[in-house]
Amino acid sequence: MMNRIVTLAATVAFAALSAVAAPNLSGEWKLNAAKSDFGPVPAPDKMIRKIMHADPSLKMTTMQSGAQGEVTSELAYTTDGKETVNKSARGEVKGTAKWSGENLIIDSKREFQGAEITQHETWSLGDDGKTLTVLNKITAPQGEFDLKMVFEKQ
Numbered sequence: 001m002m003n004r005i006v007t008l009a010a011t012v013a014f015a016a017l018s019a020v021a022a023p024n025l026s027g028e029w030k031l032n033a034a035k036s037d038f039g040p041v042p043a044p045d046k047m048i049r050k051i052m053h054a055d056p057s058l059k060m061t062t063m064q065s066g067a068q069g070e071v072t073s074e075l076a077y078t079t080d081g082k083e084t085v086n087k088s089a090r091g092e093v094k095g096t097a098k099w100s101g102e103n104l105i106i107d108s109k110r111e112f113q114g115a116e117i118t119q120h121e122t123w124s125l126g127d128d129g130k131t132l133t134v135l136n137k138i139t140a141p142q143g144e145f146d147l148k149m150v151f152e153k154q
Contacts, residue, residue, distance in 0.1 A: 022079065022099055023125045025053040029132050029151035031064075037148040042067055049151060056080045058097060058104075077106065115141045129153070 031047035044066035052059045056078040063072045075086045077097035086093045088110075095108030104123040109116055120137045136147040 022055045022104075023102055023129070025051045025058070025104070025123070025125065025132065027051060028154040030154050032150045032152050035150035037146075039145045039147055041145070041147065047149075047151075048154075079104065 027050075029049045029051065031044065031049075033043050036043065044064040046066075047062065047064040049060055049062045057076075058079055059074070059076045061072065061074050063070070065071075071089065073088050075088075075093065075095075077084050077095060079097045079099055081096050081098040083094055083096050086095070090112055091110055093108050093110045095106060097104060097106045099105075100122075102124070104121075106121040106123065107119070108121075109118045111117075118139045120139075122135045124133050124135075125131070126133070130153045132151040132153070134147075134149040134151070136149065138145055138147065
């Protein structure tokens with residue numbers, strides 16, 4: 001009987017230690033262009049991302065302005081890996097979001113002017129909870145390129 005209690009206690013303790021709580025990404029995030037790297041793409045003059053996150057629900061509104069004017073997009077995902085479909089000004093976006101440890105991985109694809117564009121994003125929250133880094137690998141007919149966006153919580 002005592003062995004069962006010890007085994008049960010050890011199992012519960014191990015489960016508690018191995019479960020990683022998903023970080024909360026909610027808030028208003030402003031792009032720090034100086035810490036970001038847009039590679040071959042012109043950096044926006046301004047980008048603000050408002051995130052509403054209550055796992056597994058993740059909704060974001062991104063407002064950016066730059067050479068192509070002002071653009072606002074709204075995307076919604078569930079962090080359980082189920083495919084979602086979002087409508088955007090540039091067409092339909094299909095994607096999945098899931099946790100990999102403390103990082104959020106978002107994979108999406110869209111068709112733009114007859115070509116498929118895919119994105120693989122890795123989101124990581126800084127230890128202070130005030131910095132959100134998004135590494136984005138984009139694959140398009142012209143080739144692959146990487147973006148790094150660093151956001152600061154407002």
